[in-house]
Amino acid sequence: MAQLQVRPLAEENFPEKTGGNWKKYFTFNTDHKVIGIQYLVTSFIFFLIGGALATGVRIELATPDVDFVSRELYNQLFTIHATVMIFLWIVPAGTGAFGNYLLPLLLGCNDMAFPRLNAIAFWMIPPGGLLLMGSFFINEGAAASGWTSYPPLSLVNGKSGEFIWILSILVLGTSSILGAINFLTTIIKMRTPGMKFNNMPLFCWAMFAASILILVSTPVLAGALILLSFDLLAGTSFFNPSGGGDPVVYQHMFWFYSHPAVYIMILPVFGTISEILPVHARKPIFGYLAIAYSSLAISFLGLIVWAHHMFTSGTPAWLRMFFMIATMVIAVPTGIKVFSWLATLWGGKLRLNSAMLFAMGFISMFVIGGLSGVMVASVPFDIHVHDTYFVVAHLHYVLFGGSVFGLYASIYHWFPKMTGRMINETWGRIHFVLTLVGFNLCFLPMHYLGLMGMPRRVAEYDPQFATINTICSIGSYILAVSTIPFVINAVVCWRSGEKAPANPWNGLTLEWTLSSPPPEHNFPTPPVLKTGPYDYGTLDKRGSKKRPISQLRASDILSN
Amino acid sequence: MQGSTVNSEQVIAVSQDGHGGHLEDHPDHRIFGLFMFFVAESFIFLGLFAAYLTFRAVTPAWPPEGTPELELLLPGVNSIILISSSFVIHKAEEAIKENDVKGVQLWFAITAAMGALFLVGQGYEYAHLEFGLTTNLFASTFYVLTGFHGLHVTFGLLLIGAVLWRSRKEGHYSADSKFGIEAAELYWHFVDVIWIILFILLYLL
Numbered sequence A: 001m002a003q004l005q006v007r008p009l010a011e012e013n014f015p016e017k018t019g020g021n022w023k024k025y026f027t028f029n030t031d032h033k034v035i036g037i038q039y040l041v042t043s044f045i046f047f048l049i050g051g052a053l054a055t056g057v058r059i060e061l062a063t064p065d066v067d068f069v070s071r072e073l074y075n076q077l078f079t080i081h082a083t084v085m086i087f088l089w090i091v092p093a094g095t096g097a098f099g100n101y102l103l104p105l106l107l108g109c110n111d112m113a114f115p116r117l118n119a120i121a122f123w124m125i126p127p128g129g130l131l132l133m134g135s136f137f138i139n140e141g142a143a144a145s146g147w148t149s150y151p152p153l154s155l156v157n158g159k160s161g162e163f164i165w166i167l168s169i170l171v172l173g174t175s176s177i178l179g180a181i182n183f184l185t186t187i188i189k190m191r192t193p194g195m196k197f198n199n200m201p202l203f204c205w206a207m208f209a210a211s212i213l214i215l216v217s218t219p220v221l222a223g224a225l226i227l228l229s230f231d232l233l234a235g236t237s238f239f240n241p242s243g244g245g246d247p248v249v250y251q252h253m254f255w256f257y258s259h260p261a262v263y264i265m266i267l268p269v270f271g272t273i274s275e276i277l278p279v280h281a282r283k284p285i286f287g288y289l290a291i292a293y294s295s296l297a298i299s300f301l302g303l304i305v306w307a308h309h310m311f312t313s314g315t316p317a318w319l320r321m322f323f324m325i326a327t328m329v330i331a332v333p334t335g336i337k338v339f340s341w342l343a344t345l346w347g348g349k350l351r352l353n354s355a356m357l358f359a360m361g362f363i364s365m366f367v368i369g370g371l372s373g374v375m376v377a378s379v380p381f382d383i384h385v386h387d388t389y390f391v392v393a394h395l396h397y398v399l400f401g402g403s404v405f406g407l408y409a410s411i412y413h414w415f416p417k418m419t420g421r422m423i424n425e426t427w428g429r430i431h432f433v434l435t436l437v438g439f440n441l442c443f444l445p446m447h448y449l450g451l452m453g454m455p456r457r458v459a460e461y462d463p464q465f466a467t468i469n470t471i472c473s474i475g476s477y478i479l480a481v482s483t484i485p486f487v488i489n490a491v492v493c494w495r496s497g498e499k500a501p502a503n504p505w506n507g508l509t510l511e512w513t514l515s516s517p518p519p520e521h522n523f524p525t526p527p528v529l530k531t532g533p534y535d536y537g538t539l540d541k542r543g544s545k546k547r548p549i550s551q552l553r554a555s556d557i558l559s560n
Numbered sequence B: 001m002q003g004s005t006v007n008s009e010q011v012i013a014v015s016q017d018g019h020g021g022h023l024e025d026h027p028d029h030r031i032f033g034l035f036m037f038f039v040a041e042s043f044i045f046l047g048l049f050a051a052y053l054t055f056r057a058v059t060p061a062w063p064p065e066g067t068p069e070l071e072l073l074l075p076g077v078n079s080i081i082l083i084s085s086s087f088v089i090h091k092a093e094e095a096i097k098e099n100d101v102k103g104v105q106l107w108f109a110i111t112a113a114m115g116a117l118f119l120v121g122q123g124y125e126y127a128h129l130e131f132g133l134t135t136n137l138f139a140s141t142f143y144v145l146t147g148f149h150g151l152h153v154t155f156g157l158l159l160i161g162a163v164l165w166r167s168r169k170e171g172h173y174s175a176d177s178k179f180g181i182e183a184a185e186l187y188w189h190f191v192d193v194i195w196i197i198l199f200i201l202l203y204l205l
Helices: A002-012 A022-026 A032-061 A071-107 A115-123 A125-137 A159-189 A202-233 A247-281 A288-302 A306-310 A317-329 A331-345 A354-377 A379-385 A389-419 A425-451 A463-496 A554-559 B008-016 B030-058 B073-097 B101-128 B137-167 B179-204
Strands: none
Touching (some): A022 A032, A032 A071, A032 A115, A032 A125, A071 A115, A071 A125, A071 A159, A071 A202, A071 A247, A071 A389, A115 A125, A115 A159, A159 A202, A159 B030, A202 A247, A202 A288, A202 B030, A202 B137, A247 A306, A247 A354, A247 A389, A247 B030, A288 A331, A306 A317, A317 A331, A317 A354, A317 A379, A331 A354, A354 A425, A389 A425, A389 A463, B030 B137, B073 B101
16 A cells, blocks of 8 residues: 555654654643643643642631731632632643543544644643733732632732733633534544444543533623623723623623533533543443433533532522522533443443542542532522532532542553553552542531531631631642652652553553554554444354444344 | 545655644635634624623613713714725635635735724724723723724734735635635625624613
8 A cells, every 4th residue: 555655654754663762842832741741740740730729728717817928829729720720620630631632632633723823722722821820920920810710809808910811711712612623523524434423432422512512601700701801901891780780791701612622621621531541441431422412411411500609699580590500400410420430330340540549539529529519400499508608618529539549540640651661550549638628628518517607718717617618728738748659659660661452451442452652653554443432342142243333232132 | 634635646745844743735624713712703703792781681781871972973883884894805715716815815904904994983983982991881892892803903903914914925825725815805704794793782772
């Protein structure tokens, strides 16, 4: 075939070979694998920074008085903590890092559809992040009106910090949109011949759903921020009631992005969990199509529930009713996923390594967050706990117990593929135990605090909450410590860990057919699918049926 | 990938002007990606339109009392100029299908002139309006929406300028290699459609 003669010639133009050359990670590189790792390392550094800010918040809250930082600095700490964790860690790590690294490998193509656009999207992240961090060092300090930046509050705090915040979110949002264009084009147009939508790995489905959300909702946030910056700098009053404006319009526009953003942060993790569980349970995924289509259902429903964040903003009763019911309906596709994962584990031959532990930790922690989500979706309950620590507990169970546990699981699962080295399991387990204990100690008691009426976003509080807050703070210190064994383990094993074989977990998806780390031009020829992505232990059952086991009916299997 | 659709000469040709990364040895998906970009762009405008309509709905009198009437003649002429420029720029694509680069240059230049005229007209309107950016909520939304659209027209002019600049090199554009021309044209149409909605919302409703 002509292609085979062409390849060696083509590679001469790219003398840079994979492995060993660490400098390429600091350049404008268009290889999706390099970009994926750039995203992952950059966003993890921001995770550590965001974590340090959170620790500052918890040190302040360990006692009821204002004794560690000033009230003004406290407001900046929690504002930037949330912004960093959302826009610089979970979104770029979930979509940017794993989306870029895995999609071409899972789909069997050599790169994303637009490699240069991909590199541009990545290189917007560091300036956006540095801009945000830099705002701590200007006179008025960083933005201090919460990551929601509700006007009129955001219009009366320090103007320059607020404007830098807006600028930074616009940069990061643009990067996210450019990424989504790439993901969608790659998934729709670049699957290896023979891979249909209905037999691509579930991570690709999840990224498909998440990218649609990014593409549709992020621009609306940009619109809101443009109007907000006019209010801030040019003296207009779109959102300023004293000039005839309407702050609730901002809230609508903001949540039109920021509620789907929750799904942008969790859907990629749903995807990686659907990859990790069957590999380590040695069983086909249960309910392939149900998991695939439920991602789309979540994506659609996620777009029409935003005003459940605004039950106390004067939203009319009939509208609250609609948003309450629509929100509760999301529990259905989410429940379909959770039960499918449990059924995948059921009767499996589980391999309890760090990746699997974090994946199972993800399911249990996320279910708690999901259930408290249904609770706050209900209007009367939400009015009671709105802006209390119950909401803080809920969102951390979804974003930390969900997204971050899932991201850790993904890092452990694909570490051998990304680095070509195995990661140390003992330290991985220590990391898991510390994270699980620290996380629950920190956030479980917050449910109680919220129900008792402790408001969020305050530096000092009623002394009756002191004991429980101290417990939360101790949990957060354990969480802070838990990252140390992970970072050391990852760095040491990347440099000198045991060499990883091509397929350490005996996975069936396409990335495991390549060496670890994969060659620069992934697939010399378009790969031919020999099995479905999850056909573990079923080769005898597939028989003459050429379809993947995940799409066979029970009767097909029985008739064989 | 999907190399069966690409012959070997094309693979070599692409790799020789490679850019330090991957072979782009797959069919061209850039137009598809451009449409994804338009989806994102549409939603930023949809968000702003929705905000405008909500402001309108919750304000007791719209436009608020004391807002001078908008003159329709100038913006009407302006709209006709912009809309007809969409037909002009389409002639360029027909020309490139015949490998007629001179024709492309002619039609793109005319389109650019019409776009510039539109911007001048808008600037004239701004200068002669009796309300400013901060006069009231209507004035603010008026300036921000038309200004944001004007920014898009300006960007479209830059795209047209870029195509004109590149077309000086012989053989840069041809019937088989016309992405730049198509992209500029599609973007121009997109900006046009946005203007039609904007015009109806701000001037006619």
